[in-house]
Amino acid sequence: MKAAVFKGPGNLTLDERDIPAIRDEEVLVKVHAAAICGTDLKIHRGGHFRVGEGDTVVLGHELAGEIVKVGSHVSGWSVGQRVSVVPNIGCGKCDMCRRGLNNMCPDYDAFGINVDGGFQQYMVVTAAALYGGNLFEIPKTMDYEAATLVEPLSCCFNGWKDLHVTPEDRVLVLGTGPIAGFFLQLAKAYGAKQVIVVGRRDSRLEEIAGLGATDTVNSCKVDVVDEIMRLTGGAGVDVALTCAPAPELQVQAMALLARYGRMNFFSGLNKGTIVEIDTNKVHYWGLKLLGSTGSSIEDYARSLRLVESGQIDVTQVVTHRFAMNRAVDAFDHALAGKGMKTLVLPQEEAA
Ligand SMILES: [Zn+2]
Ligand SMILES: [Zn+2]
Known part of the structure; x- marks a missing residue:
C-alpha cells in the first residue's frame, strides 16, 4: 500500500x-x-x-x-x-x-x-x-x-460552546481559513444577528462570506478597528474568534470587544510570542477571555x-x-x- x-x-x-x-x-x-x-x-x-x-x-x-x-x-x-x-x-x-x-x-x-x-x-x-x-x-x-x-x-465546537452565542450577539471572525469558515457556519446556525469576517484578500473574503458572514472587512484596505466600530454602530462585538496565528489579530479582537464580551484565542501563536492585553478592560468590562485546543x-x-x-x-x-x-x-x-x-x-x- x-x-x-x-x-x-x-x-x-x-x-x-x-x-x-x-x-x-x-x-x-x-x-x-x-x-x-x-x-x-x-x-x-x-x-x-x-x-x-x-x-x-x-x-x-x-x-x-x-x-x-x-x-x-x-x-x-x-x-x-x-x-x-x-x-x-x-x-x-x-x-x-x-x-x-x-x-x-x-x-x-x-x-x-x-x-x-x-x-x-x-x-x-x-x-x-x-x-x-x-x-x-x-x-x-x-x-x-x-x-x-x-x-x-x-475543535471549533469545543471553543464555541463556552462562548454561549445567542441571536443577540455580534460575532467577529478574524481569518479566512477553513476554521474561520466553520465558525461562520456555527454563528449562522446559532442565529447570531451580525457576523463579521476579517481577511487580507478580497477573493478569499468573497469565497468565505457565503458561509454565514453579514459583513466582510479587508484588513489591507481599511483600519480594522475603525471599520468594525462603524459596522457595529460604535458598539463593538460581543464575541470574537482569532483564527490565524497572528498576534495583531488578538490585539484587534481585544480592542473590539464590547462590554461583557467573550473571545476565544483559537489559533496558537509561534512559541514564545507574548501579546500585551489591557487587563483593566477585562476587569471593568467583565470580559471573558477563553482558549481551547483539540x-x-x-x-x-x-x-x-x-x-x-x-x-x-x-x-x-x-x-x-x-x-x-x-x-x-x-x-x-x-x-x-x-x-x-x-x-x-x-x-x-x-x-
Ligand atoms: Zn486538525
Ligand atoms: Zn490522561
Missing part, C-alpha cells in the same frame, strides 16, 4: 509499505479520505514535541474510512462499518481524562502525530483508541469527506450530530482533492497557502 511518511522537518515521502498487520485487540481501517490541517503543515515545517528525532510517522488526524479487519478480541465492531476517529487518545488515568477531557491529557497519543494517521491506504486503530471511545461509526447519510471534516469542526469525545459526538442534521455543511470549505499518489503534491499545495481545505483520497490513483 501507499503511505505518505513524515521523516523530519521538510521531509515527506510517498512510500510503498505492507498493509499493516493488526493485533487481536485492534481494527484495520481502509482510509477513504483524509484532510490536511494547519497542524500537519506545522509538523511538516518544524516537527512536533511528540515526534522524536529520527522517528517517522504517517501524518493525518482528520480521516474517515471503512473497517476491513477486526481483531479476534474486539467486540462491537465489524467489517464494512464506516468510521471516523477522534485523534487524541488520552492516557485514561489522569485528572483530565477522568473528566472526559481526552484533549487536555498531558500524556496523550494521537493519530497523525505519534500514531500512524490518515495519509495512507490502511490504518490501524489501536486498542487504546478503541477502549478510549475514539472510534465512531458515521451515519449512513454522511459521506467520507464530510465525516473527515467533523474533526476540525469538533476536542473531547463529547465535542466530537455533538459535532457529528450538527453535520448529520445538516445544520453545518463541512464540505463547503473543501477546495482541492488529490489522489494518493499525489499526496506529497497535496502538501506542497497546502504549504503554499493555496485554497482552503485540501483532501487526500487514499483509494484514488491519478494518471
Whole structure:
C-alpha cells in the first residue's frame, strides 16, 4: 500500500509499505479520505514535541474510512462499518481524562502525530483508541469527506460552546481559513444577528462570506478597528474568534470587544510570542477571555450530530482533492497557502 511518511522537518515521502498487520485487540481501517490541517503543515515545517528525532510517522488526524479487519478480541465492531476517529487518545488515568477531557491529557497519543494517521491506504486503530471511545461509526447519510471534516469542526465546537452565542450577539471572525469558515457556519446556525469576517484578500473574503458572514472587512484596505466600530454602530462585538496565528489579530479582537464580551484565542501563536492585553478592560468590562485546543469525545459526538442534521455543511470549505499518489503534491499545495481545505483520497490513483 501507499503511505505518505513524515521523516523530519521538510521531509515527506510517498512510500510503498505492507498493509499493516493488526493485533487481536485492534481494527484495520481502509482510509477513504483524509484532510490536511494547519497542524500537519506545522509538523511538516518544524516537527512536533511528540515526534522524536529520527522517528517517522504517517501524518493525518482528520480521516474517515471503512473497517476491513477486526481483531479476534474486539467486540462491537465489524467489517464494512464506516468510521471516523477522534485523534487524541488520552492516557485514561489522569485528572483530565477522568473528566472526559481526552484533549487536555498531558500524556496523550494521537493519530497523525505519534500514531500512524490518515495519509495512507490502511490504518490501524489501536486498542487504546478503541477502549478510549475514539472510534465512531458515521451515519449512513454522511459521506467520507464530510465525516473527515467533523474533526476540525469538533475543535471549533469545543471553543464555541463556552462562548454561549445567542441571536443577540455580534460575532467577529478574524481569518479566512477553513476554521474561520466553520465558525461562520456555527454563528449562522446559532442565529447570531451580525457576523463579521476579517481577511487580507478580497477573493478569499468573497469565497468565505457565503458561509454565514453579514459583513466582510479587508484588513489591507481599511483600519480594522475603525471599520468594525462603524459596522457595529460604535458598539463593538460581543464575541470574537482569532483564527490565524497572528498576534495583531488578538490585539484587534481585544480592542473590539464590547462590554461583557467573550473571545476565544483559537489559533496558537509561534512559541514564545507574548501579546500585551489591557487587563483593566477585562476587569471593568467583565470580559471573558477563553482558549481551547483539540476536542473531547463529547465535542466530537455533538459535532457529528450538527453535520448529520445538516445544520453545518463541512464540505463547503473543501477546495482541492488529490489522489494518493499525489499526496506529497497535496502538501506542497497546502504549504503554499493555496485554497482552503485540501483532501487526500487514499483509494484514488491519478494518471
Ligand atoms: Zn486538525
Ligand atoms: Zn490522561
